[in-house]
Amino acid sequence: MDSRRLFRTAAVAFSAFGLLLSGCTDGGTAPAASASGTAATREELEPYYGQRLAWKACGVPDFECATMKAPLDYARPGGKQIGLAVARIRATGPGKRIGSLLVNPGGPGGSAVGYLQGYAGIGYPAPVRARYDMVAVDPRGVAHSEPVECLDGPAMDAYTQVDTTPDDRREQDRLAAAFKNFAAGCAKRSGAVLPHVSTVETARDMDILRELLGDRKLHYVGASYGTFLGATYAELFPGRTGRLVLDGAMDPSLTTAELNRDQTAGFETAFRSFAADCVRRRDCPLGTGSPTDAAARLKTLFERLDAQPLRTGERRRLGEALATTGVIAAMYDESAWPQLREALARAQRGDGADLLALADGYYEREADGTYSNLMFANAAVNCLDQPPAFSSPEDVRKAMSSFEKASPVFGEGLAWASLNCAYWTAEPTGTAHRIEAGGAAPIVVVGTTRDPATPYKWARSLAAQLSSGTLLTYEGDGHTAYGRGSDCVDTAINAYLLDGTVPPSGKRCA
Known part of the structure; x- marks a missing residue:
């Protein structure tokens, strides 16, 4: 997944952010302080x-x-x-x-x-x-x-598929490398504007x-x-x-760390509401037990996709990262719940196309493989507005239990995704x-x-x-x-x- 620091009205995106200190103000004309305070x-x-x-x-x-x-x-x-x-x-x-x-x-x-x-x-x-x-x-x-521009379409495809629940040091290094590559792409393509957004x-x-x-x-x-x-x-x-x-x-x-953790709990709350509605339906793909049972089944599906991604009808396959993005995207509006139920049902049958479509909507990916600059600008603003949630993988591991407590389903992935700004090239300017x-x-x-x-x-x-x-x-x-x-x-x-x-x-x- 991406920066995990997105807030939008469209049912496709999410995460946390920070605040830039503004300097002094008055009732009429405030001095035009820059990010540096001048x-x-x-x-x-x-x-x-x-x-x-x-x-x-x-x-x-x-x-x-x-x-x-x-x-x-x-x-x-x-x-x-x-x-x-x-x-x-x-x-x-x-x-x-x-x-x-x-x-x-x-x-x-x-x-x-x-x-x-x-x-x-x-x-x-x-x-x-x-x-x-x-x-x-x-x-x-x-x-x-x-x-702001950062990655081309193929590179962004690869970035969105990187495993955000690393099982070992090799996968952890791969995730950190993806964040570094993303930040380097932004600096190369948009370095002049990055300190001023x-x-x-x-x-x-x-x-x-x-x-x-x-x-x-x-x-x-x-x-x-x-x-x-x-x-x-x-x-x-x-x-x-x-x-x-x-x-x-x-x-x-x-x-930023507090916001990310709170938002992780927010997605857990939203999923529990979806699950409570789903399990009352005979065709619920997560069973007809309790919302807790449904959450456990979704977690099992994610783990299965981590080990063996699903076909989607195109070259990309649906792994855990894209599947999680698709589920979270549907949490933004309850009118998307029927679409999510069908997408999960198809995934249970071995077809990941519908969950991939939900994830593509989140990322604003077009059918031709191009992306809007939504995720690039999202990271650029957030990483400038406040210091990163975590500075190293060790910081993530220390905070992991609090994220998993906030959400047994989404906590691990959202904790690791909060590492993205650690590698940003423009220095944060606010607190x-x-x-x-x-x-x-x-x-x-x-x-x-x-x-x-x-x-x-x-x-x-x-x-x-x-x-x-x-x-x-x-x-x-x-x-x-x-x-x-x-x-x-x-x-x-x-x-x-x-x-x-x-x-x-x-x-x-x-």
């Missing part, structure tokens, strides 16, 4: 805040696209620039336009432009789209914004965009990792923070810390009780940290809550976005 003045940044966006039709009906410029290094704003892809769809009316609503689907590495054009710009509730221009910017290093820098890019859009305050909906991005913006620019919805929230106060964002307007934090990728306790923690945070709870399955079928959640968030009405403290939705 600050640029507003005067030095004026060429960026004063630029004009040249909007053009961009192939999707009613959408406009533009490219905004930002300094590659905020400590040296007069140096190299980076181009960032922006898209929008105008407010449809009726009703008075409120402003722009910036959206981010998470990742890090998810394309916000793709999310806007494929879903948010046409699928968000009509009253919200009526009164906001829906806007997205691909973060630096992502998709259309000077994307931090979450703080992306948040500062968002403030430039806010001004270019003509908005006094930033209104924003961020999902998964996007909640960390939104919280970071609020910390940097509390006086410019408008209506922020942070859905599927992160806890920025935790270290875990609480985000309070004192002086910011009310912020709505949304948590789902059985969220696999961003455990519910993270939402509780972030809402408590934020000086103006309010927690909205969704009692259910899947990753994130807004726009996923709960009228209670959608009504509460819509009222906040449209009228500024904050949900009552402790509000829970089913």
Whole structure:
């Protein structure tokens, strides 16, 4: 598997991340601290805040696209620039336009432009789209914004198949070599941008965009990792923070190792929910006993695939690593559970094609064998935002029991996968810390009780940290809550976005 540090709304990806210290802030103009902590003045940044966006039709009906410029290094704003892809769809009316609503689907590495054009710009509730221009910017290093590149298709195929549950020293060395090769590929292909894709820098890019859009305050909906991005913006620019919805929230106060371990437990919780549903069905491929029995059968399947990968109808075979990725991908949305049941049933019959398809969706692998830059950007941002979870294989072995306690099924693989940033070439620039964002307007934090990728306790923690945070709870399955079928959640968030009405403290939705 890959970095295990991914948070997204699409049901295909996951893991943990870190936080970059932002330096001092104020209620209006925050110094433009770079990852290294050096600050640029507003005067030095004026060429960026004063630029004009040249909007053009961009192939999707009613959408406009533009490219905004930002300094590659905020400590040296007069140096190299980076181009960032922006898209929008105008407010449809009726009703008075409120402003722009910036959206981010998470990742890090998810394309916000793709999310806007494929879903948010046409699928968000009509009253919200009526009164906001829906806007997205691909973060630096992502998709259309000077994307980080690391491996070609064949090399990425090999990387995704490396065994993440090494049985001996030889397999352990092979896994470490795969992480080193991945990091070296990123450095070779994208070395100039790697030190400048931090979450703080992306948040500062968002403030430039806010001004270019003509908005006094930033209104924003961020999902998964996007909640960390939104919280970071609020910390940097509390006086410019408008209506922020942070859905599927992160806890920025935790270290990478703590986040990874918590998320491991989150996937165990989600799998137990799936298993409880499955074993009530006569055709459950994991039997009709208890969820614990089902977990044991899945573990046995993984062990069998470790020893003897399955045919898939193509040159790649389904080993334990890809099978685990496929199962985890289906945990993001309960609507994928029927597909997972069929995929497991086919695997039990010796055909790994369906689990491979789930894994390919997670990795955004196309039928022609090419990959999007999702996983490359994911690692680049995460490995920069916080020190690695583990620095050596010995560290992994010391922590193994806690990961296996968190998840008997997924713990071993996720512990080893947490080693990836140990070999990164760009030095990490941040550390875990609480985000309070004192002086910011009310912020709505949304948590789902059985969220696999961003455990519910993270939402509780972030809402408590934020000086103006309010927690909205969704009692259910899947990753994130807004726009996923709960009228209670959608009504509460819509009222906040449209009228500024904050949900009552402790509000829970089913």
